[in-house]
Amino acid sequence: MASIPMEQGLLLAGVLFVIGLTGVLVRRNIIFVLLSLEVMLNASGLAFIVAGYRWGQPDGQVLFLFVLTMAAAEVSVGLALVLQLHRVFKTLDVDVASRMRG
Amino acid sequence: MLHLLFLVPILPFCGFVVLALFGRWFDRRQVAAIGVGSIGLSALFALLVGFDFVIAPPAGDHFSQSLWTWINVGGFSPHIAFYLDSLSVIMILVVTVVGFLIHVYSAEYMEDEPDGYARFFACMNLFVGSMLTLVLADNLLLLYLGWEGVGLCSYLLIGFWYTDPANGRAARKAFIVTRIGDTALLVGLLLLFTKLGTLQIQPLMQLASERWVVGSSITVAAAGLLLGGALGKSAQLPLQTWLPDAMAGPTPVSALIHAATMVTAGVYLIARMNVLFTLSPVIQTTVAAVGAGTLILAGFSALTQRDIKRVLAYSTISQIGYMFLAVGVGAWSAAMFHFMTHAFFKALLFMAAGVIILGLHHEQDMFKMGGLRKQTPLVFWTFLAGSLSLAALPLVTAGFYSKDAILAGAWASDAGGRWLWAAGLGGALLTGLYTFRMVFLTFFGQVQTPFHLKPGLRLLLPLVVLAFLSIVAGFLDLPRTLGNQPWFSDFVHTSLPETKEIAGSVERNLQIVASLASIGGILLAYYFFLREPGFVRRLVMTPLGAALHRFWFVGWGFDWAYDNLIVGTYVRLARANRADVFDLPVRVIALINQAGHIVLSRTETGRLRWYATSVAFGAIVAVGIVVFVT
Numbered sequence: 001m002a003s004i005p006m007e008q009g010l011l012l013a014g015v016l017f018v019i020g021l022t023g024v025l026v027r028r029n030i031i032f033v034l035l036s037l038e039v040m041l042n043a044s045g046l047a048f049i050v051a052g053y054r055w056g057q058p059d060g061q062v063l064f065l066f067v068l069t070m071a072a073a074e075v076s077v078g079l080a081l082v083l084q085l086h087r088v089f090k091t092l093d094v095d096v097a098s099r100m101r102g
Numbered sequence: 103m104l105h106l107l108f109l110v111p112i113l114p115f116c117g118f119v120v121l122a123l124f125g126r127w128f129d130r131r132q133v134a135a136i137g138v139g140s141i142g143l144s145a146l147f148a149l150l151v152g153f154d155f156v157i158a159p160p161a162g163d164h165f166s167q168s169l170w171t172w173i174n175v176g177g178f179s180p181h182i183a184f185y186l187d188s189l190s191v192i193m194i195l196v197v198t199v200v201g202f203l204i205h206v207y208s209a210e211y212m213e214d215e216p217d218g219y220a221r222f223f224a225c226m227n228l229f230v231g232s233m234l235t236l237v238l239a240d241n242l243l244l245l246y247l248g249w250e251g252v253g254l255c256s257y258l259l260i261g262f263w264y265t266d267p268a269n270g271r272a273a274r275k276a277f278i279v280t281r282i283g284d285t286a287l288l289v290g291l292l293l294l295f296t297k298l299g300t301l302q303i304q305p306l307m308q309l310a311s312e313r314w315v316v317g318s319s320i321t322v323a324a325a326g327l328l329l330g331g332a333l334g335k336s337a338q339l340p341l342q343t344w345l346p347d348a349m350a351g352p353t354p355v356s357a358l359i360h361a362a363t364m365v366t367a368g369v370y371l372i373a374r375m376n377v378l379f380t381l382s383p384v385i386q387t388t389v390a391a392v393g394a395g396t397l398i399l400a401g402f403s404a405l406t407q408r409d410i411k412r413v414l415a416y417s418t419i420s421q422i423g424y425m426f427l428a429v430g431v432g433a434w435s436a437a438m439f440h441f442m443t444h445a446f447f448k449a450l451l452f453m454a455a456g457v458i459i460l461g462l463h464h465e466q467d468m469f470k471m472g473g474l475r476k477q478t479p480l481v482f483w484t485f486l487a488g489s490l491s492l493a494a495l496p497l498v499t500a501g502f503y504s505k506d507a508i509l510a511g512a513w514a515s516d517a518g519g520r521w522l523w524a525a526g527l528g529g530a531l532l533t534g535l536y537t538f539r540m541v542f543l544t545f546f547g548q549v550q551t552p553f554h555l556k557p558g559l560r561l562l563l564p565l566v567v568l569a570f571l572s573i574v575a576g577f578l579d580l581p582r583t584l585g586n587q588p589w590f591s592d593f594v595h596t597s598l599p600e601t602k603e604i605a606g607s608v609e610r611n612l613q614i615v616a617s618l619a620s621i622g623g624i625l626l627a628y629y630f631f632l633r634e635p636g637f638v639r640r641l642v643m644t645p646l647g648a649a650l651h652r653f654w655f656v657g658w659g660f661d662w663a664y665d666n667l668i669v670g671t672y673v674r675l676a677r678a679n680r681a682d683v684f685d686l687p688v689r690v691i692a693l694i695n696q697a698g699h700i701v702l703s704r705t706e707t708g709r710l711r712w713y714a715t716s717v718a719f720g721a722i723v724a725v726g727i728v729v730f731v732t
Contacts, residue, residue: 024714033710098708 009050016043030085030094034078041071103154104165106147107184110194111238113144114231118224125220134209137223141205141230145198152191156593163187163596164304166240180301183240187597189373192438193237196445200362201230203564207453208354210560211460222262226358229255233363237370242291242301245371249287249335252364253280259359260351272350279344283334287371290327297324307377316381325378325385328371336368336422339396343660345419346403349411353456356411361418361452362445369425369441373434376598380432390430390515394525397423399658401532405539406654409466410455413540416657417492418448420529424508427526431519433511434598435579435591440504442590443575447491447501450568454485457565458544461555468540473549480562482545487569489541491576493534493624496617497584500576505530507581507591507601509616510609514602523612527619534623535630542631583610 020043023036045064052060082092089096117140125133155165168183186194205226212222232251239245254277261273295301297320298309314321332338337345348360359365372379372389379386397420404416421444428437458474458481459466475482491501509530512522579590583606591601604612630638641647653659705716 021718025711025718028711094710097710101706101708 004050006050006054009053010047013043013047013050016040016046019043028093028095030082030092033094034075034082037078038071038075041067103150104160104186105167107151107165107167107186107238108169109147110144110151110198111184111231111234113140113147114227114234116140117227118231121220121224121227125224128220130213130219133220133223137220137227138202138205138209140227141198141202144230144234145202148194148198151186152195155186155188155191159596168240172244177299178295178301180241180243182244184238185240185303186238188593188595189370189438189597190237192442192594193370194234196442197230197233197237197363200445200449200568201233201358203567204354204358204362204449204453206560207357207456207564208352210558211354211456212352218262222259222352225255225258225262226355229259229359229364233367236367240302240304242294242303242306245303245374246288246291249331249367250284252359252367253277253284253335256280256348256359256364259355260348262352262355263350266350269350272344272347276344276348279341280334283331283341286327286329286334287331290324290331293324293327303374307375310381311377314381317383318381321378321382322384325375325382326388328375328378329385329389332368332371332426333392334368335371336365336426337419338368338392338423338426339399340660342396342400342419343657343664346412346415346657349409349415353411353452353459356414357449357452357456360415361448365418365422366425366441366445369422369429369437372426372429373437373598376429376434379429380599386430386432388430390427390512390522393423393426393428393430394522394529395423396420397427397529398525398532401529401536402654403657404536405532406651408469410458410468410471410540410544411452411466413468413536414448414451414455417451417533417536418444420533421448421492424505424526424529427522428508428511431511431515431522432599433508433514433601435588435594435601436504436507436511438594438598439507439579439590443491443500443504443572446568446575447488447572450484450488450565450572451492453561453568454481454488454565457481457555457557457561458553461553461557462551463554465551468543470550471544472547473545474553475545477549477553478555478557481557481565484565484569485545486541488572489537491572493537494530494616494620495624496613496620498573500572500574502617502620503576503579503581505620506613506616507579510581510604510612511601513608513612514604527616530616530619531623531626534620535627538624538627539631542627546632581609581613582606583613 017040020036020038020040023039024033027033027036045067048060048063048067050060052058052063085094085097086092117136120136121128121133128136164185164187166183166185168181170182172180172182205223208222208226212219215222229252232248232255234248236245236248236252239248257273257277260276261270263269264273291301294306294310298306298313300306300309310321310324334341345360345365349356351360379389400416400420400423404413404420407413407416421440425437425440425444428434428440457478458471461478462471465471487499491499494501494505496502505526509523509526512526513519515522577587580587582588642651656662705712
């Protein structure tokens with residue numbers, strides 16, 4: 001099996017992270033914001049795995065398992081918030097929910 | 103027995119805490135039982151400790167008891183510790199015994215007050231506790247705590263009838279004027295600590311005498327600052343103006359705080375720090391001069407007052423002047439002796455005056471009294487005993503022996519001894535004059551206001567006890583010419599330096615002259631105020647007499663001068679600075695903060711994406727710093 005150079009793996013992770021971040025920052029639909037957050041999480045998970053592979057250690061993959069469980073929990077909370085947002089504001093636009101302005 | 107010492111100051115504090123917290127739920131009998139009982143127990147333990155100390159003196163003639171470490175920071179660790187030597191034994195005995203008698207008296211005196219009975223006893227207990235802390239303190243910081251404590255209680259009790267603004271004003275005046283002295287004392291303590299590195303009194307004295315040269319500027323500064331504190335607390339020139347106004351408080355307060363105990367704290371301080379004062383002869387001479395000046399000035403003022411309590415107040419200032427004179431000339435035991443006898447007879451005089459004031463419906467003007475001798479014989483006889491002691495009637499009164507010791511000490515002193523002696527002698531004449539002016543105006547002559555009071559046992563018993571003490575306390579210290587039994591001096595000399603001796607024949611002559619002066623004063627008073635009252639009236643009518651009378655009546659115009667020079671200037675400055683120029687730097691800081699607040703609160707938009715952007719931006723900056731800068 002041809003090994004993938006670490007630089008390329010990390011680059012992919014970085015690109016994914018930036019895509020996710022951009023999504024979080026520019027999308028107004030809260031569903032897409034959550035999706036972008038998932039992309040960011042997976043990007044960091046990929047970085048862990050690549051790093052673990054580089055050192056020949058299983059730790060990176062173990063950590064990604066934890067990140068997955070955490071992501072599942074976070075999504076359930078996030079979706080509950082989405083439902084609540086929709087019920088209160090009748091919209092999915094995050095900018096509308098800006099009542100806590102200083 | 104000596105290890106019970108800590109109970110002496112603790113018990114009054116316990117009484118204070120109980121009365122201050124739960125006093126409102128007790129009835130008067132319970133309040134009196136707690137308030138008087140705590141001091142009574144304290145007096146009992148003080149007597150036990152004092153007795154034990156005299157019978158079996160501990161090693162080195164002193165006993166220390168350390169309760170706990172108060173603070174421990176950077177090598178500075180003052181303890182809550184008590185130091186008992188002959189000086190503090192005398193102080194605690196007088197404070198607790200006289201204090202107890204005054205508390206018994208107050209239980210009846212204050213009974214008709216509509217409210218504040220518990221408040222009164224709480225403050226009195228706190229006062230006694232603070233005073234005991236002051237005199238027992240092993241280090242100057244603890245002494246300062248007691249010093250401020252008694253000042254606070256003095257303020258609270260002068261303003262006891264706080265609904266009258268004049269009383270509040272008198273209380274504030276007393277507090278602020280003594281505060282001036284207290285500040286000097288505090289600066290003195292800081293100076294001593296920075297120079298010698300400790301505040302424990304005994305090691306401090308040791309170090310001072312080892313390291314400092316007699317008359318060096320540092321000793322002058324330290325002793326001068328301590329003297330400042332003593333002047334304020336003991337109402338000596340130029341800080342004496344608060345004491346006559348302090349008479350606004352209830353009479354037992356005047357007896358306890360402004361006659362017997364607190365006002366003598368300055369004398370105690372000087373006696374306690376005697377090494378420091380011996381090291382700076384200039385300051386010690388100043389002490390004597392201040393005392394001599396004060397005793398004369400206050401004597402003249404006492405001569406012109408109408409209010410019986412103000413006569414006693416000026417008389418107190420004058421008698422403390424004698425004590426200052428004594429410590430100033432190095433007659434340490436005479437000062438302590440006069441402190442003790444003065445506590446007895448002046449507390450007695452105040453309390454007897456209090457009975458009269460109560461019986462005349464709070465009338466304090468002596469010219470509206472008169473003829474009370476027949477109406478209240480017991481009060482008259484006790485008052486007379488106190489007056490005779492104050493006027494120093496030879497041989498039979500305590501005041502004679504203590505004043506005589508002071509005059510002998512003044513004569514023996516190197517620094518202007520004859521002048522100081524002459525001032526003391528003049529003061530003795532004045533004392534006899536103003537004391538018996540008061541006696542004759544109050545108790546002799548025509549009845550002007552009928553006396554409505556049947557004093558109870560609690561009012562009379564303290565008077566009788568103190569009258570007994572005002573007469574016999576003098577026999578504790580018989581001079582060489584009269585019996586030669588100086589028990590008191592010998593006892594005091596275990597902790598204070600010896601007094602310089604003078605030849606026996608000189609001493610006898612001095613005693614004869616002093617006796618003549620005091621008897622002369624009494625006779626003059628008899629002539630002026632009983633036999634020929636018209637003469638004085640005519641004297642006061644003459645332009646010079648009227649001017650002098652007015653001048654002395656207002657206490658030599660000190661109040662006027664201070665009001666115009668200091669208070670007036672200060673008020674004008676405060677007016678001019680209404681816009682508060684000096685606060686400008688502080689306000690600029692506040693404005694900058696406010697502007698920052700406005701800017702930052704703008705960033706709080708409530709928008710999730712804006713927050714996410716700032717987090718991302720912050721992360722980029724942080725990573726950038728880590729990667730590129732370090």
